[in-house]
Amino acid sequence: MAQDTAQQAPAAPATPARALLPLILPALVVGVGASLILLGVSAAAEALQDVLWQNLPDALGVGRYSVLWMLVMLTATGVAVGLVVWKVPGHAGPDPATMGLDAPVLPPVVLPGLVLATALMLAGGPSLGPENPIIAVNVAIVFWLGRRFLPRAPGGLWPVLAEAATIGALFGTPVAAALVISEALAGRQVTGALWDNVFAPLMAAAAGALTTTLVAHPSFDLHLPAFGRPGWGDLLAALVIASAAAVFGMCAVRAFPYVHGAFSRLRHPMLMLPVGGLVLGLLAAVGGHLTLFKGLEEVGEIAADPDGWSAGEFATMTAVKLAALLVAASCGFRGGRIFPAVFVGAAFGLCAHALVSGVHPSVGVAAGVLGMLLAITRQGWVSLFTAAVLVSSPAIIALLCFASLPAWLLVTGRPQMQLRDDGTPVR
Template sequence: MAQDTAPQAPPTAPATPARALLPLILPAVLVGAGASLLYLLVSGVAERLQGVLWETLPDALGIGRYSVPWMLVMLTATGVAVGLVVWKAPGHAGPDPATLGLDAPVLPPVVLPGLLVATMLMLAGGPSLGPENPIIAVNVALAFWLGRRLVPRVPGPVWPALAEAATIGALFGTPVAAALVFSEALAGRPLRGALWDNLFAPLAAGAVGALTTGLVAHPSFDLGLPPVGNHPGWGDLAAALVIASLAALSGMCAVYAFPYVHNAFRRLRHPMLALPSGGIVLGLLGALGGHLTLFKGLAQVAELARSPEGWSAGQYARMTVVKLAALLVSASCGFRGGRVFPSVFVGCAFGLTAHALVPGVQPAVGVAAGVLGMLLAVTRQGWVSLFTAAVLVESPPALALLCVASLPAWLLVTGRPQMQLRDDGTPIR
C-alpha cells in the first residue's frame, strides 16, 4: 500500500481559552496606569527643574539662558550631580546604561530611587538622552516586585512584559507602539497559543498607559509639517530611499564609534571623573551646535519643524553632527537615559538638511526618512523606527514611501554592531 509522502504541516499551538486571559485584565490596567503616572511624574519634575536651572537661575544672575558660559557650567554641574548619585546611591543608579536597551532587567528595589534621581537630573540638565530606558527599568522592577507580592497567582514573567508595554504605550501615546515592539520581540520564539493570545495582556497594559498619558498630558508627535499629498511622485520615492539610507549610514558611524568612546570614559574608572568629563564635552558641543542640540530633543524637534526654512543647510548639518556626537558622549560617559528620542532629533535635522540642499525634497519626506534611517541604525528596532517616522508627519501616503525606504536602510544596518554593549564593552550584534 502506497504511503503518503507529502510533508505534514506542523501542529498548531492550541489557542488560549478566554478564562486564562480574563484574569490578566486587572493587572494590565493597574500596571498601565501606574507606569504612565510614574513617567508623567518624572517628566513633570524634570521639566520644572529644567525651568529653574535654565530660566529662573540665569535670569536671577543676569546671565544669558543659553550663553556659552552657562551651558558649560550647567552641563558640567549636571555631570557632577549625576556622578555623585551614581557614586553614592545604593546600587549606583543601576547598571551601565550603555549595556541596556528597551528590554530592561528586573533591578532590585534599592536601586530605583538613585536611578530616578539620576534620570531627572539628566533630563533637566541638558545631556542628549531620553527617559525611555530608565523609566522602563523602574516600571519593570516595581511591577515585578509589587505584583508578585500582591497578586501571586499571576506568573512572574508576566509583570515585566506588562510594565514594558505600558511604559512604551505611555511614552509614544499609543498602544500600537507597544504591540509592534512585542510582536518583533516574539518573532522566532516558540509561542504558547496564538500571537494575539501572547499580545493580549501587553496590549491592554499599553492601551491603558497610552490613554492615561493622553488624558493627563495630551501629547502629540505630529510636527505639523506640510502634508506629502495623496499621490507622492517618483521624486518623493527617490528622496525617501536616498535620505533613509544616508541617515542609516550616518547613524552607523556613531554605532561603530560607540565602544571606543565608551572605553575612553571607562578608563577614568570613577563616576566622579567620567560624568563631569562627559558634561564638559557636552557643554563644548552645546556651544558649537546651539541650545537646540541640548536635552532629549522632542521639544527642539517641534521648534525645527515650525520653520523648516528657518535655518540654512550648513546650520542643519552642524546640528545633525553635534547632536549625534552629544548622543554618543551622553550614552558613553554614564548618564542614565535612552537613545531613541535624541535620535529623532538627529534624523529630523538630517532630513531638513536634505530639504535645504535640494528644495524639491518635501520637508515631511525628508524628516520622516531621516528619522527612519537614524532610528534603524541606533535602535535596530524596525517597527519602532517605522512607526515613529510615520507618526511625526501623520501622512498615510508617506507610510508607503517609508515602507519602501526601510528596505535598503535595513540592509545597511542588519547583522552589524548595535549601539548597545555587553558588560565587557564589546558591541552586541
C-alpha cells in the same frame, strides 16, 4: 504537498477566554501606574529644568543659553549625576551603555538613585531621553508588586506588562508597544496564538497610552507642510535619505565602544560624568541650545520652520546632536537613545530639503528619522512607526516601507549601540 504540510503543522490552540480574563485588571493597573510614574518623573524634571535654565540665569543676569551657562550647567549636571552614581545605594543601576528597551529586573534598592539620576539628566540638558531608565524602574516595581500580591501569576508576565505599558505611555499610543512585542515574540519560542500572547501587554499599553493622553495630551505630529500624492521623485528621495541617515547613524554606533572605553578609563563616576558634561557643554556651544535635552520639543521647533535654517546650520545641528548622543550614552548619564535620535534624523532630513529644494520636508524628515532610528535602535517597527507618526500622512507609509529595505540591509548584522558587560558591542 502544501496540503500535507498544513496538516502536519496545525495551528497553535487558542487560549480560552477564562485564562485571559484574569489578566485584564492587572494589565490595566500596570498601565495606569507605569504612565503615572513616567509623567511624575517628567514633570519633576521639567520643573527643575525651568529653575536651572530660566529662573536661575535670569536671577544671576546670565544669558539662558549663553556659552558660559551651557558649560556650567552641563558640567554641574555631570557632577550631580556623578554624586548619585557614586554615593546613592545601588549606584543608579548598571552601566546604561549595556541597557536597551528590554530592561532587566533590578533590585528595589537601585530605583531611587536611578530615578534621581534620570530626573537630573533630563533637567540638566544631556542628549538622552527617559525611555530606558523609566522602563527599568517600572519593570522592577511591577515585578516586585506582582510577585507580592499575585504570586501565582507567571513571573515573566510582569516585565512584559511593564515594558508594554511604558512604551505605550511614552508614545501616547499602544500601537508602538504592540509592534515591539510582536517583534520580540518573533524571536522567541512561544505557545498559543499571537493575539493571545499580546492580549495582556496590549491592554497594559492601551491603559498607559490613554492615561498619558488624558493627563499630558502628547502629540508627535510635527505639523510639517501637507504631503499629498507621492511621486517618483519622493520615492527616490526617501530611499536615498533613509540609507544615508542609516550610514551616518552607524558612524556613531561604530564609535560607541571606543568612546565608552575612553570614558571608562577614567574609572570613577566623579571623573567620567563631569568630563562628559564638559564635553557636552562644548558641543552645545557649537550646535546651539537646540541640540540640548532629549530633543522632542526642539525637533518641533526646527520642523515648524523648515526653511528657517540653512543647509550648513542643519548639518551642524545634525552632527553635534549625534556627537552629543554618543558622548552622553558613553560617559554614564542614565537615559535612552530614541528621542535624541529622532532629532538627529529630523535635522538630517531637513538638511536634505535645504540642499535640494525638490525634497519635500515631510519626506526628508520621515526618511531621515527612519534611517537614523534603524541604525541607533535596530528596532524596525519602532523606527517605521515613529517616522510615520511624525508626519501624520497615510501616503508616507508606503514610501517608508520601501525606504526601510535598503536602510535595513545597511545596518542588519552589524554592531548595535548597546554593549555587553565586557565592553564589546551587541550584534
